[in-house]
Amino acid sequence: MPGQKTRQWILSNPPQANPVFTGPNATFSLRDSTLPSPGPDQLLVKILFLSNDPAQRGWIQKGIDPERLYVPPVQQGEIMRSFAIAEVLESKANTVNQGQLVMGTFGWTEYAVVDAKEARPIQADPSSGIRATHFIGALGVTGLTAYNGLIDVARTTAADTVVVSGAAGATGSMAVQLAKNVLGCKKVIGIAGGAKKCAFVESLGADVCVDYKSPSFVADLKKATEGFVQVYFDNVGGDILDLMLTRMARHGRVAACGAVATYNSLGEGGVKNWFEIIANRIEIKGFIILDAIESGKAEQWMGELVKAVKEGKIRVGPETETVVGTRFEDVPTTWGMLFEGGNTGKLVTEIKA
Amino acid sequence: MPGQKTRQWILSNPPQANPVFTGPNATFSLRDSTLPSPGPDQLLVKILFLSNDPAQRGWIQKGIDPERLYVPPVQQGEIMRSFAIAEVLESKANTVNQGQLVMGTFGWTEYAVVDAKEARPIQADPSSGIRATHFIGALGVTGLTAYNGLIDVARTTAADTVVVSGAAGATGSMAVQLAKNVLGCKKVIGIAGGAKKCAFVESLGADVCVDYKSPSFVADLKKATEGFVQVYFDNVGGDILDLMLTRMARHGRVAACGAVATYNSLGEGGVKNWFEIIANRIEIKGFIILDAIESGKAEQWMGELVKAVKEGKIRVGPETETVVGTRFEDVPTTWGMLFEGGNTGKLVTEIKA
Numbered sequence: 001m002p003g004q005k006t007r008q009w010i011l012s013n014p015p016q017a018n019p020v021f022t023g024p025n026a027t028f029s030l031r032d033s034t035l036p037s038p039g040p041d042q043l044l045v046k047i048l049f050l051s052n053d054p055a056q057r058g059w060i061q062k063g064i065d066p067e068r069l070y071v072p073p074v075q076q077g078e079i080m081r082s083f084a085i086a087e088v089l090e091s092k093a094n095t096v097n098q099g100q101l102v103m104g105t106f107g108w109t110e111y112a113v114v115d116a117k118e119a120r121p122i123q124a125d126p127s128s129g130i131r132a133t134h135f136i137g138a139l140g141v142t143g144l145t146a147y148n149g150l151i152d153v154a155r156t157t158a159a160d161t162v163v164v165s166g167a168a169g170a171t172g173s174m175a176v177q178l179a180k181n182v183l184g185c186k187k188v189i190g191i192a193g194g195a196k197k198c199a200f201v202e203s204l205g206a207d208v209c210v211d212y213k214s215p216s217f218v219a220d221l222k223k224a225t226e227g228f229v230q231v232y233f234d235n236v237g238g239d240i241l242d243l244m245l246t247r248m249a250r251h252g253r254v255a256a257c258g259a260v261a262t263y264n265s266l267g268e269g270g271v272k273n274w275f276e277i278i279a280n281r282i283e284i285k286g287f288i289i290l291d292a293i294e295s296g297k298a299e300q301w302m303g304e305l306v307k308a309v310k311e312g313k314i315r316v317g318p319e320t321e322t323v324v325g326t327r328f329e330d331v332p333t334t335w336g337m338l339f340e341g342g343n344t345g346k347l348v349t350e351i352k353a
Numbered sequence: 354m355p356g357q358k359t360r361q362w363i364l365s366n367p368p369q370a371n372p373v374f375t376g377p378n379a380t381f382s383l384r385d386s387t388l389p390s391p392g393p394d395q396l397l398v399k400i401l402f403l404s405n406d407p408a409q410r411g412w413i414q415k416g417i418d419p420e421r422l423y424v425p426p427v428q429q430g431e432i433m434r435s436f437a438i439a440e441v442l443e444s445k446a447n448t449v450n451q452g453q454l455v456m457g458t459f460g461w462t463e464y465a466v467v468d469a470k471e472a473r474p475i476q477a478d479p480s481s482g483i484r485a486t487h488f489i490g491a492l493g494v495t496g497l498t499a500y501n502g503l504i505d506v507a508r509t510t511a512a513d514t515v516v517v518s519g520a521a522g523a524t525g526s527m528a529v530q531l532a533k534n535v536l537g538c539k540k541v542i543g544i545a546g547g548a549k550k551c552a553f554v555e556s557l558g559a560d561v562c563v564d565y566k567s568p569s570f571v572a573d574l575k576k577a578t579e580g581f582v583q584v585y586f587d588n589v590g591g592d593i594l595d596l597m598l599t600r601m602a603r604h605g606r607v608a609a610c611g612a613v614a615t616y617n618s619l620g621e622g623g624v625k626n627w628f629e630i631i632a633n634r635i636e637i638k639g640f641i642i643l644d645a646i647e648s649g650k651a652e653q654w655m656g657e658l659v660k661a662v663k664e665g666k667i668r669v670g671p672e673t674e675t676v677v678g679t680r681f682e683d684v685p686t687t688w689g690m691l692f693e694g695g696n697t698g699k700l701v702t703e704i705k706a
Contacts, residue, residue, distance in 0.1 A: 258631065276421065280423070288632070
């Protein structure tokens with residue numbers, strides 16, 4: 001059988017600031033390729049959905065020191081890396097069948113030949129409202145990241161008041177639900193951009209959501225955090241993090257998950273309220289979900305997330321993901337929506353034929 | 354018996370940036386006062402030595418929010434707060450005798466009337482080289498702070514490579530000795546200002562001390578920290594902290610002890626390399642020695658410090674403290690030396706008659 005033809009998006013110009021989607025300096029470029037036939041224990045898969053994650057921005061940063069990143073950066077000329085859900089078209093492995101859905105780090109490609117051990121079979125469960133896309137969202141690295149930061153890193157309990165930034169986003173919306181509906185935290189405060197997103201966050205269970213685009217944001221956040229907070233789940237970094245350092249209770253814990261506010265900037269600003277960390281004995285911990293996956297901890301957490309969904313404590317309906325039907329040639333621009341703050345919940349690309 | 358007359362330094366103008374020692378806007382002003390006679394369980398003491406600590410700068414910051422500081426700020430019109438060693442001139446308490454040496458938070462005053470329970474008796478031991486001043490230094494809050502940060506907060510072990518900033522200072526010089534001579538750490542790297550201080554730090558046991566005033570500082574620090582470091586004991590904050598975030602090993606720990614580089618500035622700069630905390634899962638913990646004193650942990654640590662001194666593992670000789678003979682009217686300017694980086698080891702004011 002001749003090799004499968006496919007289009008692939010490759011990293012052509014690693015960006016220093018904002019990624020560029022058109023013109024001669026475009027960050028990515030499209031190429032045609034022919035795949036080899038799958039060998040023993042390999043699969044030929046067709047990509048159905050792509051996961052869009054702020055972390056991908058870090059993987060392509062120009063000049064990043066490979067020693068300092070948690071995964072090897074994507075090299076110039078390589079296929080853009082991405083989590084994905086695919087259908088198995090052809091299997092040379094005993095453990096996986098043709099027609100099965102699998103997830104893995106397949107990248108921005110229409111088709112791929114992958115080792116079966118790099119493809120995790122997934123099972124949608126429509127009666128519980130669990131769709132395939134949830135395995136790259138609420139029940140995948142996104143939900144696991146929320147669990148990791150909130151429960152493992154920040155050791156959050158029902159007695160705590162919790163603030164979640166990026167609360168309408170993929171990880172944030174899961175963190176809010178976990179805090180309020182699973183842990184039963186005393187008070188859960190979301191931070192999101194715009195009235196619509198804030199209403200969404202409150203609909204998930206947050207006691208209040210503060211709009212960072214409002215001119216009264218600083219006063220609103222101070223009011224919402226009166227008495228100070230024990231836990232801050234930080235998805236954004238930058239100025240909001242700096243402000244939150246002044247709102248942490250003594251011995252408060254910050255789960256440092258992301259810094260999307262700074263990914264496309266050139267290191268302007270910076271955290272000025274560092275002394276708060278000392279004076280109020282604040283603990284900051286950075287974390288990356290890959291550690292929990294590698295150590296096996298994530299398996300148990302995944303089970304707890306599925307249970308919470310089945311018990312109705314976590315909503316994974318259409319409102320916690322934004323699935324954008326996308327022609328393959330528009331894959332990069334759909335990803336770019338992440339940085340415009342347009343989506344609520346997980347931003348998923350559905351590849352249209 | 355008539356009340357003891359005394360001079361006292363009071364906080365007259367809380368500073369926003371650099372403290373001012375002369376003129377109408379001077380930070381402190383001198384006043385004459387007459388003390389009451391000591392009541393039951395009280396002492397009349399004569400101050401012999403004052404402890405000079407960067408933390409005192411925070412206690413007098415203009416406009417600081419009392420809710421956010423770990424101790425009540427010093428109020429305008431109050432005596433400047435300071436740890437001190439004093440001699441008991443008169444005792445109305447059964448537990449303390451006249452002539453005994455005591456330490457406590459007596460402040461910038463020549464004489465004070467204090468509750469006996471606020472005065473901790475101390476005992477010099479010349480045969481072990483332990484002098485009274487060591488109880489506000491190597492064997493007091495300074496040494497305990499080094500112990501707290503290095504061993505309790507950062508959980509340092511012999512397998513770790515450790516960087517200590519402000520390494521020629523009071524806390525830093527103790528942290529270097531604890532790391533190298535008590536814990537036996539794999540490699541101990543000091544950061545200090547100038548060749549003389551660096552030589553001092555290396556004489557304490559550091560494998561190398563890097564001079565932050567050298568034009569090749571960044572390259573020198575990178576070289577010294579090749580392979581990255583597990584523990585950073587941070588006394589300075591600011592740019593050096595920012596650089597150190599790029600030199601931490603994965604899962605490295607930062608004990609956030611002080612930020613003297615920023616105390617007299619108006620929040621310029623700021624920490625830009627926050628993303629390193631996430632990508633390399635760095636843990637940052639602020640701490641204040643008062644917690645360990647209140648919880649009783651510090652008692653045991655003090656015993657270990659005294660033992661290490663007696664075993665010759667920690668040097669507390671004259672080279673680890675700078676005792677400055679000072680007329681009472683010059684107490685503020687001696688304290689101001691802290692921010693000029695002039696002293697090595699603990700800066701102690703000895704009050705001259």
